[in-house]
Amino acid sequence: SISRRTSAEARLVTQNRRQRMIIDILQFPSGNLQSFLDHALNKAIELTESRIGYIYFYDEDTREFTLNTWSRDVMKECAVANPQTKYELDRTGIWGDAVRQRRSILINDFSAPDPLKKGIPEGHVRLERFLTIPVFQQERIVAVIGVANKQADYDETDELQLTLLMDAVWKSVEVFRGRDALVRSDDQFRNLFVEMLDGFALHEMIFDEQGHPVDYRFLAVNPAFERMTGLSAGRIIGRTVLEVMPSIEPHWIETYGKVVQTGEPVFFENFAAELGRTFEVKAYRCAPGQFTTIFVDVTESRRVSLEQETLREQLAQSRKMESIGRLAGGVAHDFNNMLNIILSNAELVIDDVPLFGQVHEAISEIQKAARRSAALTAQLLAFARKQPVVPRKLDLNARVEGMLKMLGRLIGEDIELVWQPGAGIGTILMDPSQLDQVLANLCVNSRDAIEGGGRITIETADVDLAGVDCASMSDTAVPGPYVMLKVSDTGQGMDEETRSRLFEPFFTTKALGKGTGLGLATIHGIVSQNNGSICVRSEVGEGTTFRIFLPRQIEPTAAVVPEAAHTDAFGSETILLVEDEPEILHVARRILERHGYRVLIASTPAEAIRQATGHAAEIRLLVSDVIMPEMNGRDLAGRLGALIPGLKCLFMSGYTADYIAHHGVLDEGVHFIQKPFTKKAFTAMVRLVLDS
Incomplete structure (x- = not known):
């Protein structure tokens, strides 16, 4: 598209601009390190379109900053009397966070309050926008550079460009210091040559009679070169590159030949196939007919870049799953209300028809289909992490x-079920029905993966997640004490492609009609809802192991909410029933009246308040929908509680957990029943609340 091409062209322009500045810095005819860094700072300010800037050296051992250079405009604007040139890290304000957090700090509104700010001395340059980055050498921070007061906001591009520029500058700073050391003393140069961490090699270019570069000879290499390449100095000094590495591409000989002929340095990244390593290389002409190469092994950093790309793909997948989850939750809500009407009416009708006959059979089939639909919507809610739960x-x-x-x-008799409980394991906080759902789904998947006879093993143990080795586990997993539930099987296992899609909703490897593809997606949703993590290991022909980690309870938990027994429960109390869906209001009223209760109904909160005002002495229980016009169920309960002291409440809803949580229903001590509910579950919960 035009927008992508325009964006790509803009990035290319920025990249070329940075590369030109790096070349300009490296070719700057400086006689000493200070003038080189002054020039580099000016270029950094120019690259980021800033007005002012600074460079401080940093010593990790003493935790102290030492000023190296301020930009000219800072000196013009600064009116601080006796400005400091040394700072202890602990005494620095927000600019020192680049070291404390070991990352870039970007602020586009410096006037905004921040607890890390320690004030600005009188006469200090006015700051509007600010960007500072740490400069790393290996694992240590050696400097910080800061730029400020760009007219537009700083962004990630400024951060990236400044980081890359300073990386190149700092490697050149090391080379610069090496050159200075060479001037001071051959002995000092030798120490630097031996101790420097970057690979270094001195070469002599070989030309043919026509003046074309055809080979080059190794004159000297440092120990870092030997470590990085595995090529010893004794083996290669005095020999040509074609003798040492016959398969080298002619392109590299031509590239270095051009450096010797023109004096223009080159910078590039090269994968050395013979060594299996990736190097970042800089080449300079150091004398007529000679050139030096300085290089860094970036194999590991490229691996990290690849991992970051993988993480970006995982983030995109996570967002896709979140969108599907929102859709699933919305669909489940509408289905639950309709299924409640179907199930409740079917239960009422089936009680009034003869036990044997076509009508009874037809109603039974309606009930079966409705229950299967309810189970499917429950899976959708669990996958979407919107399942209302009562953790215990x-x-x-x-x-x-x-x-x-x-x-x-x-799982059947032909599969052996092995149970290996861990001794003295801790407790977890979880809705029991969710745990049952997770374990049943895992065992069903294992059963379906086993052809003929086999074994399913269930294990438990206390673990510390920080010590668990699992590449498939999310990096967002929080280290700490967990209880592990492990289910392993001797089934056929999975290939990498199947594993990568394991938790996608509606993805299944089973035959048509044999699975919905929601089982593992449901497990993932439940585990995530309970702040847990999942680790999966599987190889084709080697079986599969699922390890589920659930937070171990350390602190005392809230009192356990009793469960309602699912049996018909009768009573004679007066109940105020509030529901804005007429069909649900009607059928719920019939169920309660059949079980002996006196029922007052209201289809709106306003009507419910009128009923409560007229029957305050009689009403013992409020049964209310959660989301209604005018007022939600929780607020209605509060209003009626003022009219009827000691009023007990039962909330019901077909909405997802997000809505319920938003309206505060699932607080401690709140009673709730999820639509669709059966007649027995409903009357049992009513009795439980009345007796509580």
């Missing part, structure tokens, strides 16, 4: 043991 303090071993018989029936 759980003993993982006890919960798994309670499911073993059910899991055995689920």
Whole structure:
């Protein structure tokens, strides 16, 4: 597209501009290091379109800054009496954060308050916008450069360009210092030559009779060169490159020949196939017919760049999943309200027809289909991390043991189920139904992956996530104490492509009609909702292992909310029922009246307040939808509580957890039932709340 081409051209212009400045800096006819850095600072200011700037040297051992240079405009504008040239790190304000955080600091509104600021001395240059970066040599910060007062806002491009420029400048600073040392003393030069961390080699160019470069000879190499390349000085000194590396491309001989012939330095990155390493190389003409190469092994940094690209792809995938999750949550909400009407009416009707017959059978099929639909919407909500939950303090071993018989029936007799509980493991805070859903889904997936007989092993243990080795686990996982649930099988395993799509919704390798592709997506949503992490290891033919890490409870947790027994429960109390969906209001009223309750109904909060005002002495329970016109259920409960002291409340909703959390329903001690609900679940919850 035109916009992408324009953006690419702009980046190319910026890159070329930076490269020209690097060449300008390196070719600057400076007699000493200070004038070189003065020139480099001016170019940095020009590159970022700033007005002022500075360079400070930094000593990590003493944690002290030493001023190297201020730009000319700083000196013109600064009116501070006796300005400091040394600063301790702990006494610096926000500009010292480049060292404390070991990263760039970018501020486009310097007047905005910030707790890190320590004030500006009287007469200080006025700052509007500010960018400072640390300069690294290996792992250590050796300097900071700052620029300020660009007319437009600083952005990531300024940060990147300034970082790359100073990286090149600082490598040249090292070369500059080496040159100064050579001038001072041959002995000092030898020490530098031996100790420098960058690879260094001195060469003699060989030309043919026509003056074309055809080869070059090694005259000297430093120990860093030997370490990086694996080529010893004794083996290569005096020999030509074609003798040492016969497969070298002619392009490199031509490139270095041009450096010798023109005196123009070159900078490039080169992958040396013979060595399997990537180098960043600078080549200079140091004497007639000779050139030097200085290079850094950037293999590791390129690997890091590749990892960063992978992380960017993962971020894009995460955003895609989030969008699908929002869609899933919205669909689930609408389905839940409709399914509530279907299920509740079917339950009421089936009680009134003969047990055996076509009508009873037809209604039973309606109930089965509605329950399957409800299970599907529950999976969608779990995947979207919008499933309303009531976390409880759980003993993982006890919960798994309670499911073993059910899991055995689920996987079949031809598969051995092995249970290996960890001794004395900690507790977790999680909704029991979610844990059941995770374990059942994992076992079903393992069962489907096993052809013929096999084994599924369930294990638990206390672990520290910082010590867990797992490449597939998200980097957002927080180190700390966890309880691990491990499910492994002897199935057929997965290839890399399948593993990369494992948690995508609706992705399945099963035959058509055999799976929805939501099982593992649901597990991922549940684990994420509970601040946990998942690690997956699998190879084709080697089986699969899922390790799920759930935060171990250290501090005391809230009191456990009792669970309602799903049995028909009757009563005679007066209940105020508030619901803006007429069909749900009607069927919920019929259910409650059939179970002995007296029911007052309201389709709006205003009507509910009128009912409560007229029947305050009789109403014992408010059953209310969460989201309604005029007022949400939580606020309505607050209003009615003022009219009826001690009023008990039960909230119901088909909305997703985001909406419920937004309206504060799932606070401690709040009773809630998720639509769609069965007649037994509804009446049991009503009885539980009334008796609580």
